[in-house]
Amino acid sequence: MNREKMSFPQVMVTGEQSIRFQFGEAINQETYSYVQAFSQLIIKRNHHLLAEIVPSYHAVTIYLKKEVANSSLLIDELLMLWSMREVFTPTQLTSRQFQIPVCYDEKFSEDMDRIINITGLSREEVISLHTTTSYTVYMIGFLPGFPYLGELPEALHVPRLGKPRLLVPKGTVGIGGNQTGIYPLESPGGWNILGRTPLDLYCPNRKEPFLLQAGDYLSFVPIPIEEYRELEHQLAREPEAIYDLVKEESRCESI
Known part of the structure; x- marks a missing residue:
């Protein structure tokens, strides 16, 4: 699929009050850049019928405040807006960049041996690859605040467990497939299971309960278990201190 064709979405009415705009099938940064730009464009438009905008890997689903008699009119309006977007200048996307501390101690890396056996990498190589990659938060789902991150280096692609665990601890960092x-x-x-972070990605006691959102970028920073314990205790006392620890920065790019 060429870039021009991919940049124009396929449209599906998925319910009485929902419409899906899909930019191809691939899960990659190029496709997701269109998802981000389309989402931001609609948000700026602030259409009176829109109740919620939900981006995912390669699509944007909009939810309406009420059922409309002719959804094609709204679809045509949004597609026209998209086709006419910033004709003479590139679309600027502004995202947040986080650094997430992770402890890869044996206590927190239950599946490290499995990962090593499948990939042929050493423990040090696995950790190095995992921590030297910048990941996109493609979507939030499964659990409150659970970030689906990509793209994982190909050398770390490992199938998910054949039999899921009944209980995975909070803060666990895992890999599966290309994510x-x-x-x-x-x-x-x-x-x-590869490691664990002391950070609470979801904390109802914070001013902002969710740390991450779709479109953010993050990288992992390895820490020893002693630092993990210190951060765990600090954040239990001061939940808002998390924002000083993740070193949030702005990231701007054009498409």
């Missing part, structure tokens, strides 16, 4: 993710709450799960 990595962080469990914000205790939950069943089938990802390969």
Whole structure:
């Protein structure tokens, strides 16, 4: 699929009050850049019928405040807006960049041996690859605040567990297929456990309960278990201190 064709979405009415705009099938940064730009464009438009905008890997689903008699009129309006977007200048996307501390100690890396056996990498190589990559938060789902992150280096692609665990601890960092993710709450799960972060990605006691959102970027920073314990205790006392620890920065790019 060429770039011009991919940049124009396919449209599906998915319910009485929902419409999906899909930019191809691939899960990659190029496709997601169109998802981001389309989402931001609609948000800026602030259409009176729109209740919620939900981006995912390669699509944007909009939810309406009420059922409309002729959804094709709204679809045509949004597609026209998209086709006429900033004709003479590139679309500027502004995102947040975070650094997430992760402890890869044996206590927190239950599936490291499995990962090593499948990939042929050493423990040090696995950690190095995982921490020297910048990941896109493609979507939030499965659990409150759970980020689906890509793209994982190909050398770290490992199938998910054949039998999911009944309980994965909060803060667990795992990999599966071409993605990595962080469990914000205790939950069943089938990802390969690689490490653990002391950060609460979801904390109802904070001013902003969710740390991450779709479109953010992040990288992992390895820390020893002693630092993990210190941060865990600090954040239990001061939940808002998390924003001083993740070193949030702005990231701007053009498409």
